[in-house]
Amino acid sequence: MRFIIEHLSKRFEQKEVLKDIDFTFQEGKIYGLLGRNGAGKTTLFNCLNRDIKADGGAFFLEENGVGREVAAEDIGYVLSTPTVPEFLTGREFLKFFLDINGSSIENPKSLDEYFDMMSIMPEDRDKLLKDYSHGMKNKMQMLINIIAQPKILLLDEPLTSLDVVVAEEMKQLLRSLKEGRITIFSTHIMDLALDLCDEIVLLSHGELEVVEKSNLDNQEFKEKIIAALKEETYA
Amino acid sequence: MLKTLRLSFSLKNTYRVNGILHSLKQIPLLGRLLPAALYQVRGLKIFANVLSILWEFVSIFLFKCIYFLTMVCGLGVLCRSAPSQLTFLHILLFLTLIGSYMNTSLFDPTRDKYYAMILMRMNARSYTLVNYGYALLKTVVGFLPFTILFGLDRGVPLWLCLMIPFCVAGAKLTVAAYSLRDYEKNGYVRNENKLQKFAWLLTGVLLALAYIPPAVGVVLPLEISAVLWLVWIPAGIVSLRRVVTFRYYREINQELLAQMFIQMDTVKKAAKTASEKAISADASITSRKKGFEYLNELFIKRHRKILWKSTTRIAGICAILSGGVLLLMLLSPGTKADINQMVMTWLPYFAFIMYMINRGTSFTQALFMNCDHSLLTYSFYKQPGFVLKLFQIRLREIMKINAVPALVIGVGLSLILYVSGGTDNPLNYVVLLVSVLAMSLFFSIHYLTVYFLLQPYTAGTEMKSGTYRIVMILTYAACYALMNLRLPILVFGAACIAFCVLYSIVACILVYKFAPKTFRLRT
Known part of the structure; x- marks a missing residue:
C-alpha cells in the first residue's frame, strides 16, 4: 500500500502555505514531519483529513497497484490537545465507538482488553472523561484512533505534553502499530523524531522533501536537517 | 505629563482601531473583499480612527x-x-x-x-x-x-x-x-x-x-x-x-x-468548566441502547438539568398563566369580549413567545461544547451516514423538548378561546393548536439545521462564523417584527403552518445534501 499526494496546494488569501506537495508514503513506516513554525504542518494534516478544502491537487491510496479515494475511516488523526466527549465515561465512549464501527474491526477484543492495552487502570474506566487527567485523555484519544486500524495515522505533536512514562508507553505503542499502515508524525522535537521515525520529511517552501540519512551519524544528520530548515524564512 | 497622555491615547486608539478592523473582517462578504493586509491600509485606518474618536464622545455623553x-x-x-x-x-x-x-x-x-x-x-x-x-x-x-x-x-x-x-x-x-x-x-x-x-x-x-x-x-x-x-x-x-x-x-x-x-487566560476555561458543570455526575445513569441511540440517550440523561428541567418549568409557567387568564374570565366576565378579540388576532405575537421559550440555542450549544467539539475530531464521527443519523436523532429530541411547552400553550389558548365566548368556526381551535405546534417544530428544525449547516465553532470553542451570527440576528428580527402583526387566527395560522412545513422540508433536504460536508470543526 502506498499513500500518494499529487500537487496538493492551499493558499490563505495571498499566502501560499502548501505550494506543490508531491509525495509518496510507503506502508509500514513512521514518517517524522519537521517544519518551522507556520510552515503549514497542521494545514497539511487538516487538508488530508478534509477539515479544510485544498485548492488543488489530489491524494489517494494505492493498494495492489489500484488507486482509490481516501475515505474518512481510512484516517486516524490524533491532535496535540486530546479531545474526548466529557459527558461519557471511558467505557461508554469505547462501547459507543465499537457499537458503530464493530463490523469494520478485525478480531475485536473486549472493552477491558483494550483498556489493558493502553494501561488505563480499572478504577478509571468508569469515570466521566471530564475528570480524566491530560495523559489519560490522550491515551483514550489514541485508543479510539487505533482500534479501527486506519490505513493512515496522522499525529500532530502528540507526545509533547505527556509525562515521561506515558510518552514512553506511547512510543512503544506507535512502534508496535506501524506494520500495515502509514504513520505521519509531526513534531518540533528533533530527538523524538530521530528516535521514533524511519524517515524524516521536511515541509519547507510549501513542499515536502525527504532528508536522506545515508551514512551520516546522528549529529551530522541533525545538522543537515537544521541547515535545510534554516533556508526557510518563516519566523 | 502631556507625553504620557499622548502615548496612552495612541495606545488605546491603536488597539481600538485594530479591534474595529478585526470585526469588519468578520462580516461575511465584506470580510472577503478586505485584503489580508488590511491593518496596513491607510484609508481603512482613518475610517476606524474616526469611529474610535466617535466612540470616545459617545462614551462621554x-x-x-x-x-x-x-x-x-x-x-x-x-x-x-x-x-x-x-x-x-x-x-x-x-x-x-x-x-x-x-x-x-x-x-x-x-x-x-x-x-x-x-x-x-x-x-x-x-x-x-x-x-x-x-x-x-x-x-x-x-x-x-x-x-x-x-x-x-x-x-x-x-x-x-x-x-x-x-x-x-x-x-x-x-x-x-x-x-x-x-x-x-x-x-x-x-x-x-x-x-x-x-x-x-x-x-x-x-x-x-x-x-x-x-x-x-x-x-x-x-x-x-x-x-x-x-x-x-x-x-x-x-x-x-x-x-x-x-x-x-x-x-x-x-x-x-x-x-x-x-482572568483573561481563564475566560475560555471558565466557559469550558461552565459547560462541563451541566453534566450530571449521577453514576446511576446508564443506557441499554446501542450506537448513536446510546450516545444520545446518555447525552440527554446527563444534560437533563439544562434541557428538560427548564422546558418543564416553562411549560409549568405557561400552564399557570393560562389558568390565570381562565380564572380572570370566570371572576370578571366583562373581560371575556376583549380576551376573545385578542386571542382571535394575536396569534403572530406567539411567534415571538415561541422564539423566546424554545430551547434550540441552549441545546445546540450544549451539543457542541460537551459532545461534538470533541467527537468531531474523530474521523469516524464525520462519516456522512452517521452525520445524518445523528441529525435525525437530535431533531427528534429537540422536537420533544420544545413540544411540551408548545402543547401547553396551544391547549391553553384553545381553552381561553372557548371560555371567552368561542368562535363560529371550530376550525379555529385546530389551527390554533396546530400552528403553535408548527412554530415549535420550526424553531427545533431551524436551530439544528443552522447548526449542522454552518457549525460555527472552532476546536477552541471560539465562534467563528459571521454568517451564523447574522442568521441568529435575522431570526430574532423576524420574530420581533411578527409581534406587530395583527391577523385573524385562520389567516396567520394557515400561513404559519404552511411556512413551517415547507421550511422543514427544505431544511431537511439541505441537511441531507450538505451537512456531511459542512458539519466539521471550523479552522
Whole structure:
C-alpha cells in the first residue's frame, strides 16, 4: 500500500502555505514531519483529513497497484490537545465507538482488553472523561484512533505534553502499530523524531522533501536537517 | 505629563482601531473583499480612527444621558408625591454615592492599563494620574449638560446644577483616596469589579434609600440635600492631594492587573468548566441502547438539568398563566369580549413567545461544547451516514423538548378561546393548536439545521462564523417584527403552518445534501 499526494496546494488569501506537495508514503513506516513554525504542518494534516478544502491537487491510496479515494475511516488523526466527549465515561465512549464501527474491526477484543492495552487502570474506566487527567485523555484519544486500524495515522505533536512514562508507553505503542499502515508524525522535537521515525520529511517552501540519512551519524544528520530548515524564512 | 497622555491615547486608539478592523473582517462578504493586509491600509485606518474618536464622545455623553433618562428621571417618575426638584437631587445623590465606589476608574482592571503598565512598562504613577485625571474630566464634562438640562427642568437652582458634576468628581476622589490609604495601611487592593459582601450590602441599602423614601413622598429638604452635595467639594480637594502624592501606583496596579491577566487566560476555561458543570455526575445513569441511540440517550440523561428541567418549568409557567387568564374570565366576565378579540388576532405575537421559550440555542450549544467539539475530531464521527443519523436523532429530541411547552400553550389558548365566548368556526381551535405546534417544530428544525449547516465553532470553542451570527440576528428580527402583526387566527395560522412545513422540508433536504460536508470543526 502506498499513500500518494499529487500537487496538493492551499493558499490563505495571498499566502501560499502548501505550494506543490508531491509525495509518496510507503506502508509500514513512521514518517517524522519537521517544519518551522507556520510552515503549514497542521494545514497539511487538516487538508488530508478534509477539515479544510485544498485548492488543488489530489491524494489517494494505492493498494495492489489500484488507486482509490481516501475515505474518512481510512484516517486516524490524533491532535496535540486530546479531545474526548466529557459527558461519557471511558467505557461508554469505547462501547459507543465499537457499537458503530464493530463490523469494520478485525478480531475485536473486549472493552477491558483494550483498556489493558493502553494501561488505563480499572478504577478509571468508569469515570466521566471530564475528570480524566491530560495523559489519560490522550491515551483514550489514541485508543479510539487505533482500534479501527486506519490505513493512515496522522499525529500532530502528540507526545509533547505527556509525562515521561506515558510518552514512553506511547512510543512503544506507535512502534508496535506501524506494520500495515502509514504513520505521519509531526513534531518540533528533533530527538523524538530521530528516535521514533524511519524517515524524516521536511515541509519547507510549501513542499515536502525527504532528508536522506545515508551514512551520516546522528549529529551530522541533525545538522543537515537544521541547515535545510534554516533556508526557510518563516519566523 | 502631556507625553504620557499622548502615548496612552495612541495606545488605546491603536488597539481600538485594530479591534474595529478585526470585526469588519468578520462580516461575511465584506470580510472577503478586505485584503489580508488590511491593518496596513491607510484609508481603512482613518475610517476606524474616526469611529474610535466617535466612540470616545459617545462614551462621554451617551451613557450619562441614558443614566439620567432611566435611573434618575425614569424611575423618578414613579415618585410623584414629592416635589420633582427634591426627588431629582435625592435620587441622584444616593446613586452618586454608589457610583463613587462602583465606578472609580482607578480600581478598574482594564486592558488599556494592562497593555500600558505591564506590557509596555510605562511609568505607573504618571500613567495612572494622567488617565485618572482624564476620567474625572470626562465625568464632569459628561455630567454638566445633563445636570443643567434635567436639573433646570425640575427647578433645581442653576448654581447647584453647575456644582453637582464637581461634587460627583469629589465623591469619587474621596473614595479613591480612602482606598489608597487602606492600601498603605493594610495592603488591601480594591477591585471595583469584585466587590466584597459589605459593598454589595451597602449598595442595597443606598439603592433602597434612593428610591423608597421618594416613592412614599419623603425626600431630603433642599438645604440638607445641598449640604450633602457640596461637602464633597472640599473633601475632594483634600483627597486630591493624597491621590497625587500616593507612591505605590505600580504595586497597586500590578496586583490589580495580575488578577486581570489570570482572568483573561481563564475566560475560555471558565466557559469550558461552565459547560462541563451541566453534566450530571449521577453514576446511576446508564443506557441499554446501542450506537448513536446510546450516545444520545446518555447525552440527554446527563444534560437533563439544562434541557428538560427548564422546558418543564416553562411549560409549568405557561400552564399557570393560562389558568390565570381562565380564572380572570370566570371572576370578571366583562373581560371575556376583549380576551376573545385578542386571542382571535394575536396569534403572530406567539411567534415571538415561541422564539423566546424554545430551547434550540441552549441545546445546540450544549451539543457542541460537551459532545461534538470533541467527537468531531474523530474521523469516524464525520462519516456522512452517521452525520445524518445523528441529525435525525437530535431533531427528534429537540422536537420533544420544545413540544411540551408548545402543547401547553396551544391547549391553553384553545381553552381561553372557548371560555371567552368561542368562535363560529371550530376550525379555529385546530389551527390554533396546530400552528403553535408548527412554530415549535420550526424553531427545533431551524436551530439544528443552522447548526449542522454552518457549525460555527472552532476546536477552541471560539465562534467563528459571521454568517451564523447574522442568521441568529435575522431570526430574532423576524420574530420581533411578527409581534406587530395583527391577523385573524385562520389567516396567520394557515400561513404559519404552511411556512413551517415547507421550511422543514427544505431544511431537511439541505441537511441531507450538505451537512456531511459542512458539519466539521471550523479552522
